[in-house]
Amino acid sequence: LLINKDSVRSDDEEKKTIEEIVLQFKAGNRAAVIPVLQAIQDKLGYLSPYATEKTANITGVSINTVYGVATFYSQFLFVKPARHQIRVCRGTACYVRGTSTILQAIERTLGIKEGETTPDGEYSLETVACIGACAFAPTIRIDEDTYGQLTPKKIEELFSRRSKQEEAHEGNAGE
Ligand code: FES
Numbered sequence: 001l002l003i004n005k006d007s008v009r010s011d012d013e014e015k016k017t018i019e020e021i022v023l024q025f026k027a028g029n030r031a032a033v034i035p036v037l038q039a040i041q042d043k044l045g046y047l048s049p050y051a052t053e054k055t056a057n058i059t060g061v062s063i064n065t066v067y068g069v070a071t072f073y074s075q076f077l078f079v080k081p082a083r084h085q086i087r088v089c090r091g092t093a094c095y096v097r098g099t100s101t102i103l104q105a106i107e108r109t110l111g112i113k114e115g116e117t118t119p120d121g122e123y124s125l126e127t128v129a130c131i132g133a134c135a136f137a138p139t140i141r142i143d144e145d146t147y148g149q150l151t152p153k154k155i156e157e158l159f160s161r162r163s164k165q166e167e168a169h170e171g172n173a174g175e
Pocket of ligand 1: 094139
């Protein structure tokens, strides 16, 4: 498994990205609030306070107005998504073969509950309907990867392997 560190952006990089995006829009166009917000969210996955501030600057409306527009539409998110999304299948096949023990093992390993994100922003955890790999139940997905025939022990091994790979990747990046 490859941990893609390129997807990790520092605050400064995020700010620079936001600045580049807003520059693509004509200044003073109040009708551009939603397109600007959409462009930022498409790129970063959420809207930070800096994003709403810059949107207000470029479109010439107040930050409050931008905020009001953004909160009106449920498509806009204000919390940074975790770098990796864990989805535990709670479909029937997985459920009968141990979804709850798998979920508990992940919760124990990462120290978070369903619906939460690890404090370092690395993983979020949720349960989802059948992910279409019932023959391999119980299953989970981490981002685009599917893992099947899981046991609590395999969960521990999986996350310990991932964190070792990540450390190795960070080590290489620093060389
Ligand atoms: S029920 Fe889990 S993959 Fe179908």
